[in-house]
Amino acid sequence: MRISPNSDADKNARKAAEFVELAKALDYKVADTVVQERYPDRKYNVGSGKAREVAILARDLKATQVIFYDPLSTSQIYNISKLCGEAGAACKVIDRFQLILDIFAERATTHRSKLQVELARLRYELPSAKMLIALSKKEERAGWGGLGDYEDSYEQDIKKRISRIETELAKADLEEEARRLYRHKRGFFMISLAGYTNAGKSTLFNALVDENAESKDMFFTTLIPKTRALEFGKRKILLTDTVGFIEDLPHFLVDAFRSTLEGIYFSDMILLVVDFSEPADHIRDKLITCHETLWEKGTSNIITVLNKSELVSKKEQKQKLEELEHLILNPVFISAKNKTGLDKLLLEIDRNLPQPxxxxxxxxxxxxxxxxxxxxxxxxxxxxxxxxxxxxxxxxxxxxxxxxxxxxxxxxxxxxxxx
Ligand SMILES: Nc1nc2c(ncn2[C@@H]2O[C@H](COP(=O)(O)OP(=O)(O)OP(=O)(O)O)[C@@H](O)[C@H]2O)c(=O)[nH]1
Ligand SMILES: [Mg+2]
The missing domain is CATH 3.30.70 (Alpha-Beta Plaits)
Structure with missing residues (x-):
């Protein structure tokens, strides 16, 4: 992991910890982490000495993957892989984007989510394809001979597949939109659970609608939204559990999952779930990430669900709430795990939805x-x-x-x- 000189040390430590969690989400065992403070190097992203050190470490630890936090260019991946090969390490070099793509690819089980992941992967690969072509053309001019035609058709092929998937997804989105309108017409209010990954959204979903959506101490456990009816009093509500947010989520992934996330933006209300057992500055950063995503779309009817509160003393709850007050709309303390505070949450939901x-x-x-x-x-x-x-x-x-x-x-x- 490369960190910029004079950047926020706490934030870097949190990013590093989160990076390890991401790797664990694919069941990888993290053998070691290497950090260097410097501005990015064109050839290796980190400095050449550090890159060599990583290659030797990868060989000694028999690592199968070397994962960089920063996005790597095609030529950087090539250069680092070459160093690893020379050091005698048999490992694949990827970046954090690729890691997230791999997690999503593993979790995608429905036709639609598979298409979304495929679209993200193709969009991710397109710039590398373009670059490969540029490189091969340069080498051709320099008299190296090249793969010109082949590479051109490779880029064309990626573009064609992107447009085919976009068309298919647009059709699926229309069907989803029709279903959404139909439910609204039938008097259902739509509520979505949103929040940072691992905050406890699926645990709360299960507690509210008596379901068994998968919940684990792992990033991106939920990828495919799940919707169930929730009835209390005279309310007819459809509650949707969704994919979690994360900082620096690659834009090609956000775009590919746009329609899934749009389900959140069209909701009548959002339950923004927060892991309140974390330190206040972590909560602050995560809330900012969530709000940026939600407010960009003009979503305003938000209840902030302060989860895992059984791990926080009453005094600390009060302190944190005061400290973060400006970021927390309509707070409700709950413990999704112990099913406490749910009655208060339902009352708050009722109060904030348009009265029938x-x-x-x-x-x-x-x-x-x-x-x-x-x-x-x-x-x-x-x-x-x-x-x-x-x-x-x-x-x-x-x-x-x-x-x-x-x-x-x-x-x-x-x-x-x-x-
Ligand atoms: N102590 C405590 N742990 C909780 C509580 N709610 C959830 N958890 C734990 O937090 C972890 C993550 O819970 P999930 O419900 O999977 O979180 P999520 O927000 O759905 O996560 P993603 O699907 O990855 O975005 C699990 O290990 C849960 O058991 C709570 O109220 N208290
Ligand atoms: Mg979940």
Whole structure:
């Protein structure tokens, strides 16, 4: 890991620890870490002496992978691999982006997530393909002979595959959007769990909807969003567990997973889950990363769920809350693991969602009236129907559904009279 001179030591230590966690997410055993403070070197990213040291260490430790924190160019990967080979180490050289891609590739099990990972990988490879072509052309001009045509078609091939996957994903996104609108129409509020990886989102999801989404002390446990109904009082809610955020997430990955993340932005509310057992400055940095992502999209209805609070004394809870006050919207302390604080969280959710409207409805007790009644069942909550000449009931729904009821009633009346 290369760190810039005069950069924040605490932050660097946290990045290093997080980097180790990422490697562990693929079950790698971290044999050693090497840190150098300097500005980036063109050839090896770190200095040439340090690069040699890493190569020898890789040989002695029999490492299978050497992973750099900084993004490496194709030629840097080539140069470092060459050094490792010369030192007698049999290892692959990758960067943190490649590592994250590998984690995502391992976790992708659905067709859509596999396409998203493939798209991210192709976008990641495209600049290297371009560079390979530029290099081979330069060598051709210098009389080396080259792979010109082959390399050109390689780049074209990547571009074609990118556009094919983009089209397929766009189709899947449209279907997802249609499903989302359908659920909204039926009076469901959409709530998403968001937050840094390992904060406890899936544990909270399981506690709230009685599910068994995978939760582990590991980065990026969840990759594929999961949605379940959550009912309390008169609320009909769909809760979605999502992929976690991380600092410096490569943009090609964010783009490829945009549609998955967009599910979060379209939500009526976000439960931003925070691991409150961490030191205050870690929480601050992580909250900033999350807010940057959320606020960029104009998401504002946020409840900050301060999780793992059973590990924090009451005094410390108060101190941290005061220190981070400006970053924490609507705080609720919980322990997802011990299932404490969940009632308070549900109350807070209820308070922050638009209140459903209740109206008394009378429909003619005719065939047309009965078919209108099924519309009411689909779009909201129907309570205690009294049958007579008319069917009268209390109807509870969202504002936008309520705005449509007059039309439905009018049609039922017209048809009812005609019957
Ligand atoms: N002590 C304590 N640990 C918790 C609590 N909630 C979750 N954890 C632990 O934190 C770790 C991460 O939990 P997950 O629910 O997988 O976290 P996540 O946010 O879904 O993580 P990703 O899917 O990787 O983004 C697991 O080991 C959980 O058991 C809590 O309230 N208290
Ligand atoms: Mg999870």
């Amino acid at each position: 409207v209740v109206r008394t409805i009378s429909l003619p007790n005719t065939k047309a009236g009965a078919s209108a009644l099924s519309w009411f069942y689909e779009n909201g909550i129907v309570d205690e129907i009294l049958y007579g000449k008319y069917m009268t009931f209390e109807f509870c729904a969202t504002d936008d559904v309520m705005a449509k009821t007059d039309d439905v009633l009018k049609k039922a009346e017209e048809k009812g009279v005609a019957c």
